Amino acid sequence: FCYVMSSGSYDYFQFVQQWPLTNCRVRIKKPCSNPRPLQYFTIHGLWPSNYSSPTKPSNCNGTKFDDRKVYPHMRSKLKISWPDVESGNDTNFWEREWNKHGTCSERTLNQFQYFERSYEMWRSHNITEILKNVSIVPHPTQTWTYSDIVSPIKAATKRTPLLRCKYDKNTQ
Numbered sequence: 001f002c003y004v005m006s007s008g009s010y011d012y013f014q015f016v017q018q019w020p021l022t023n024c025r026v027r028i029k030k031p032c033s034n035p036r037p038l039q040y041f042t043i044h045g046l047w048p049s050n051y052s053s054p055t056k057p058s059n060c061n062g063t064k065f066d067d068r069k070v071y072p073h074m075r076s077k078l079k080i081s082w083p084d085v086e087s088g089n090d091t092n093f094w095e096r097e098w099n100k101h102g103t104c105s106e107r108t109l110n111q112f113q114y115f116e117r118s119y120e121m122w123r124s125h126n127i128t129e130i131l132k133n134v135s136i137v138p139h140p141t142q143t144w145t146y147s148d149i150v151s152p153i154k155a156a157t158k159r160t161p162l163l164r165c166k167y168d169k170n171t172q
Helices: 019-025 072-081 090-100 111-124 127-132 147-159
Strands: 012-018 043-047
Touching: 012 111, 043 090, 043 111, 072 090, 072 111, 090 111, 111 127
Parallel strands: none
Antiparallel strands: 012 043
């Protein structure tokens, strides 16, 4: 999903969600921190992007992450919506995302607003529920076409998602 807010060397912010089980199976060589990965889509980031190369988010350098600016009520929301499924260290994950991508937003959103906006986007674009409503639930053997997944998301959000699949090299 896009959030148009250009004030730097990018055209828009791309709101990226991930399916934790897939991320755990194919992205890293060691098992994820939680032996029973979450069964809902979580935030991976809000990335500054360009129309010319949407799969290559911009990196920015600005004010470094300040853990004190992730206030207690926001921290509890982010632990659910934006957990670090790999190492389990949520604060380090948020810090990496802010330092690498979030600092691009500083002219428009400060650190707290960046995380707050991400959380609100996650709540208002609940991919897990959208897909459940059309009986699409990740499954080890069931497959769906690209349009099977894109169509309900587009209908519910009025946005066209960009999907990327991660292939498990161990099963191919």
